[in-house]
Amino acid sequence: MSSLNLKADDSHRIQVSQLDMPPRLLLGPGPSNFHPRVRQALSANEVGHLDPKFIEVMKETQELLRYVWQTSNPFTIPVSGTGSAAMEATLANCVEPGDVVLVGVNGYFGERLCDMAERYGAEVRRIQKPWGEVFTLNEIGYGLETHRPAILGLVHAETSTGALQPMDGIGKLCREFDTLLLLDTVTSLGGVPVFLDRWHVDMAYSGSQKCLSCPPGIAPLTLGPRALEKLSQRKTKPANWYLDMTLLGKYWGDERTYHHTAPINMNYALREALRIVAEEGLENRWDRHRTNAELLWEGLADLGIDCHVEREHRLASLTTALVPDGIDSKEVASHLLRNYNIDIAAGLGQLAGKVWRIGLMGYNSRPENVVLLLSAMKKALEALD
Amino acid sequence: MSSLNLKADDSHRIQVSQLDMPPRLLLGPGPSNFHPRVRQALSANEVGHLDPKFIEVMKETQELLRYVWQTSNPFTIPVSGTGSAAMEATLANCVEPGDVVLVGVNGYFGERLCDMAERYGAEVRRIQKPWGEVFTLNEIGYGLETHRPAILGLVHAETSTGALQPMDGIGKLCREFDTLLLLDTVTSLGGVPVFLDRWHVDMAYSGSQKCLSCPPGIAPLTLGPRALEKLSQRKTKPANWYLDMTLLGKYWGDERTYHHTAPINMNYALREALRIVAEEGLENRWDRHRTNAELLWEGLADLGIDCHVEREHRLASLTTALVPDGIDSKEVASHLLRNYNIDIAAGLGQLAGKVWRIGLMGYNSRPENVVLLLSAMKKALEALD
Numbered sequence: 001m002s003s004l005n006l007k008a009d010d011s012h013r014i015q016v017s018q019l020d021m022p023p024r025l026l027l028g029p030g031p032s033n034f035h036p037r038v039r040q041a042l043s044a045n046e047v048g049h050l051d052p053k054f055i056e057v058m059k060e061t062q063e064l065l066r067y068v069w070q071t072s073n074p075f076t077i078p079v080s081g082t083g084s085a086a087m088e089a090t091l092a093n094c095v096e097p098g099d100v101v102l103v104g105v106n107g108y109f110g111e112r113l114c115d116m117a118e119r120y121g122a123e124v125r126r127i128q129k130p131w132g133e134v135f136t137l138n139e140i141g142y143g144l145e146t147h148r149p150a151i152l153g154l155v156h157a158e159t160s161t162g163a164l165q166p167m168d169g170i171g172k173l174c175r176e177f178d179t180l181l182l183l184d185t186v187t188s189l190g191g192v193p194v195f196l197d198r199w200h201v202d203m204a205y206s207g208s209q210k211c212l213s214c215p216p217g218i219a220p221l222t223l224g225p226r227a228l229e230k231l232s233q234r235k236t237k238p239a240n241w242y243l244d245m246t247l248l249g250k251y252w253g254d255e256r257t258y259h260h261t262a263p264i265n266m267n268y269a270l271r272e273a274l275r276i277v278a279e280e281g282l283e284n285r286w287d288r289h290r291t292n293a294e295l296l297w298e299g300l301a302d303l304g305i306d307c308h309v310e311r312e313h314r315l316a317s318l319t320t321a322l323v324p325d326g327i328d329s330k331e332v333a334s335h336l337l338r339n340y341n342i343d344i345a346a347g348l349g350q351l352a353g354k355v356w357r358i359g360l361m362g363y364n365s366r367p368e369n370v371v372l373l374l375s376a377m378k379k380a381l382e383a384l385d
Numbered sequence: 386m387s388s389l390n391l392k393a394d395d396s397h398r399i400q401v402s403q404l405d406m407p408p409r410l411l412l413g414p415g416p417s418n419f420h421p422r423v424r425q426a427l428s429a430n431e432v433g434h435l436d437p438k439f440i441e442v443m444k445e446t447q448e449l450l451r452y453v454w455q456t457s458n459p460f461t462i463p464v465s466g467t468g469s470a471a472m473e474a475t476l477a478n479c480v481e482p483g484d485v486v487l488v489g490v491n492g493y494f495g496e497r498l499c500d501m502a503e504r505y506g507a508e509v510r511r512i513q514k515p516w517g518e519v520f521t522l523n524e525i526g527y528g529l530e531t532h533r534p535a536i537l538g539l540v541h542a543e544t545s546t547g548a549l550q551p552m553d554g555i556g557k558l559c560r561e562f563d564t565l566l567l568l569d570t571v572t573s574l575g576g577v578p579v580f581l582d583r584w585h586v587d588m589a590y591s592g593s594q595k596c597l598s599c600p601p602g603i604a605p606l607t608l609g610p611r612a613l614e615k616l617s618q619r620k621t622k623p624a625n626w627y628l629d630m631t632l633l634g635k636y637w638g639d640e641r642t643y644h645h646t647a648p649i650n651m652n653y654a655l656r657e658a659l660r661i662v663a664e665e666g667l668e669n670r671w672d673r674h675r676t677n678a679e680l681l682w683e684g685l686a687d688l689g690i691d692c693h694v695e696r697e698h699r700l701a702s703l704t705t706a707l708v709p710d711g712i713d714s715k716e717v718a719s720h721l722l723r724n725y726n727i728d729i730a731a732g733l734g735q736l737a738g739k740v741w742r743i744g745l746m747g748y749n750s751r752p753e754n755v756v757l758l759l760s761a762m763k764k765a766l767e768a769l770d
Contacts, residue, residue, distance in 0.1 A: 006578045008667040012452035016445045016660055019653055021430040022438055031431060031646055039428045042650065045406040046416060046600060048728045053407055060401045067397035080602065081466045081627060084645035088627045116626045193391045209646060215431060217465065217602050217648025239624045241501045242466060242473045258733075260469035261416055261594060263602025265427065266651070268404055275401055282393040343433045348643075 024337070025364070027373055028345035029159045029318055030187070031209035031216050032361040034273070038214050041272035042265055049262045057271055058252065058262075064274035065220050068189060068212075068282065069204065071196040075245070076222040077252045078270055080263050083186045083207030085243065086219035088116050090182050090203040092240040093223070093231050094151060097121030102149035102179075104140070107131050108160035108348050109184055113153040120239060125149065131350040132161045132320065134313045137169045144177045150230075151180045157188035159210075160348045162320035162357065163309045164192060171200025180227055186210060189220065190277050191289045191317035191361055202227045208266075211289070211317050213362030214273035218266040221245075273362075289316040292365045296358065299374040303381070308355050317365070320347070320355040327381065329356055335380040342376055409722075410749070412758055413730035414544045414703055415572070416594035416601050417746040419658070423599050426657035427650055434647045442656055443637065443647075449659035450605050453574060453597075453667065454589065456581040460630070461607040462637045463655055465648050468571045468592030470628065471604035473501050475567050475588040477625040478608070478616050479536060482506030487534035487564075489525070492516050493545035493733050494569055498538040505624060510534065516735040517546045517705065519698045522554045529562040535615075536565045536588075542573035544595075545733045547705035547742065548694045549577060556585025565612055571595060574605065575662050576674045576702035576746055587612045593651075596674070596702050598747030599658035603651040606630075658747075674701040677750045681743065684759040688766070693740050702750070705732070705740040712766065714741055720765040727761055 026033045034042075047054050065076045079086040091113070095101060101122040103113045106129035114124045127143040129135060135154070144152065152174055156165050167183075174181040180202040188194050191211030196204055202224045209216035223231070223245065231245065238244050242260065250257040277285060293316035297307055300321050308320035323329040329346045333356065336342040347355040360369065411418045419427075432439050450461045464471040476498070480486060486507040488498045491514035499509045512528040514520060520539070529537065537559055541550050552568075559566040565587040573579050576596030581589055587609045594601035608616070608630065616630065623629050627645065635642040662670060678701035682692060685706050693705035708714040714731045718741065721727040732740040745754065 006580075006668065006671070008452075008580075009455055010452070012448050012457070013663050013666075014445065014448050014452070015663070016449070016656070019426050019429050019442070019657060021432055021653070023430050024432045024436065026431065026433060028433060031433065031649060033431060041404050043424045043428045044404050045408050046411065046418060047406055047409045048411060048413060048416065048730075049601075051409065051722070051728065057404070060399065063397050063399050064401070067393075067395070067399070070394055072397070081470065082645050082648060085466065085470075085627045088625070092625075112626070119622055119624045119626055121624075195391075195393075207646070215648065215650045216434075216646045217651050237504055239504045239506075240473070240477075241497070241504055242470045243627075260467050261592070261601045263467060263600065263651070264416060265600045266602050266648070268406070271401070272404060278398050278400070281398075283391065286391070337436070343436065345433075 022341055025342045025369065027359055027364060027369060028343050029357045029359050030207065030361065032213055032359055032364045034215055035213045035276055035363040037276060038269050038272045042215065042269040044265070044268050046264050049264060050256060050258065054264065055256065057267055061267060061271045061274060064271065064278055068274055068277050069194060069196045069222055070198065071222055073222045073224050075228060075249065078267060079219045079221045079243065080260065081219055082216050083205065083219045086205035086221040087184065089221050089243040089245060090205055091116045091120050092238045092243050093245045094180060094203060094227055095120040095122045096234055096236065098123060099150040100125060100147055101151045101153060102127065102143055102147045103153040104135050104155065106133055106135065106161065106163065107155060107158035109155045109158060132163050132308045134163050134165045140170055141173055144173060144179060148177060149179050151182055153182040155184040156194065157185065157192065157315050157317065159187045159318055161309065161351065162315045162318045163313050164315045167199045175200060180230060187315065187317050190285060192315065193286050196222065208270055208273065211362045212273045212277065214269045215266065218263055218270050289360065289365050292360050292367060292370055293319060295367060295370045296360060299370060303374065303378055308351065317359060317361050319358045320351065321358055322355055323353065329353055331384055332380050335384060336376055340376045342373060407726055410727045410754065412744055412749060412754065413728050414742045414744050415592065415746065417598055417744055417749045419600055420598045420661055420748040422661060423654050423657045427600065427654040429650070429653050431649050434649060435641060435643065439649065440641065442652055446652060446656045446659060449656065449663055453659055453662050454579060454581045454607055455583065456607055458607045458609050460613060460634065463652060464604045464606045464628065465645065466604055467601050468590060468604045471590035471606040472569065474606050474628040474630060475590055476501045476505050477623045477628050478630045479565060479588060479612055480505040480507045481619055481621065483508060484535040485510060485532055486536045486538060487512065487528055487532045488538040489520050489540065491518055491520065491546065491548065492540060492543035494540045494543060517548050517693045519548050519550045525555055526558055529558060529564060533562060534564050536567055538567040540569040541579065542570065542577065542700050542702065544572045544703055546694065546736065547700045547703045548698050549700040552584045560585060565615060572700065572702050575670060577700065578671050581607065593655055593658065596747045597658045597662065599654045600651065603648055603655050674745065674750050677745050677752060677755055678704060680752060680755045681745060684755060688759065688763055693736070702744060702746050704743045705736065706743055707740055708738065714738055716769055717765050720769060721761055725761045727758060
């Protein structure tokens, strides 16, 4: 049969059926469902990663990212990985061994920042708050004064707790201490107000699969002038080739030097997702997220379910709803998935068993989804009572 | 307008048109066009990364990867990035500072292995050959004896040169020297014979966008028992969180612990691409690639164009065609793109200006594409004469 006279072993040659995925409504902490127009863009004609038409797509995507993030940083790109890759890119590039990195830890993703920073040789210091609380400006000032860090890492919207960190005054304080401000905007970008430049944020990252309503697999990253300055003064190469922004900057910059093959079709999807944000307008989008979140909070209250985070610091895109006594949170989530194709998540870490995490993100932030979820939860609680 | 009383700056709020990408025929070194069934799978219903239905997709994808790679390694997964991320994952996990890593450098990707290994603290040694040649078993044996490396890195199919490294005897030799064998199969997997287990390969990686005919953005990785043993004996955490296979193993293993959000729809695409390979059968697929490559080589000869690599070591999936004297390789490539929507690439590094790189990969390895390309090249050469 083969002219090469080489016979393959068929023991792993399984026959699998045509893909048939259920129509899930993704109301957990992400991924959220993507917009129908994004689905269409995802399967547009593929081209090469140095094709002139692709370079247009790249430029448009960068500019739209600047709008959504409210920044003028020239270095604003999508990273070829998920949000965690963009998160790691900030640290891999801007931490040099021995740098003090101060992290505000009030949830799972603060912990992850610590883990990542350590891997790049940082001396990690922490300020901590219980999961679900936020830091005051005083607490941050005290932390900066005590630790004099090269970088302060904060999570704007903690996906594990549903708390929104107020940003007033933090960036200015960081400049006084000559500290770079690194901000996780994974669950805030495109859902709640983010003003990177007004807040003096030096580095930020996000995910595509939260409030931007795009599939996971591509992740926004931005580095401001002070971060680029630190990067340019590195004594050693970053201990990460794939995420080396000096190399990648040559592909995204005017040189267009090949680094790695960009995920072409994921770029199409992100461009379309951002285009939809620009059409709606950020203010309208923030309003919509807030309005639907309030609808959810009221409905939960009617079911006798409280929210974990106090109202003032509650995130519109992700709600942590307290599980009533005697209820198994995972059983309810699994009932919703099995019976109604609705995906919500249980708590993580300190909040395991204590909360459900309910996301109303991007395209999914619609009143009909709130009404459906509340009715389904009511039925689930009755059925499992 | 906004209840939040926050006004966004509209200076980056550009209006961009609906995405309208040209119908390129991708006959360069990758990405190649993807199969129509892969395009369909790419836009299937999205689900959560811990959804029971997604876990089925994960298992099927892993098993199909084992078939295509001809390995029984339990640790065989797609990495959430492009081929370069999977490449880096092998080194990030298996190199500890001070390890001697020997790399066979006969092209661009051998150089890249050196760069990456250095970033993880390896003491890098090289054996070198001109771009387009391959290593003999003797040369490799001499390298192992001289350098006694912990890891030997080789590129099976050098995308920059079109040479195919013969693998007979190398794996056995590596075992004698207690060396782990790392193999780049980016441009060979699914196009030319690859037998990881028979060859005693300990670590390998690939890309999705070459002979598998899937979009870029997800990348196969496999670690054999000896590589996992080395990983388990690390004294330090890998200096890379995103690609930490000990953490990722808990998501892909029975624990299903969240690490990062997998690129759901890219996984669908890869599963379909692999399913197509399993339907066709590896032997048929290898034959098809070989037959169409020979058709190309004959046609090029008819045009008076020679191949850079001697026939014995020529790669079926990627041909480096020598640019005739007096011809500007980039001008021809750009003529083909502009006039016929055909994408081929110019040479890289040592071969810049000297060759065109022509890929006939996966779905694109079809006689009609060969005939079209040859006619278009003839016309381009006439037009630019």
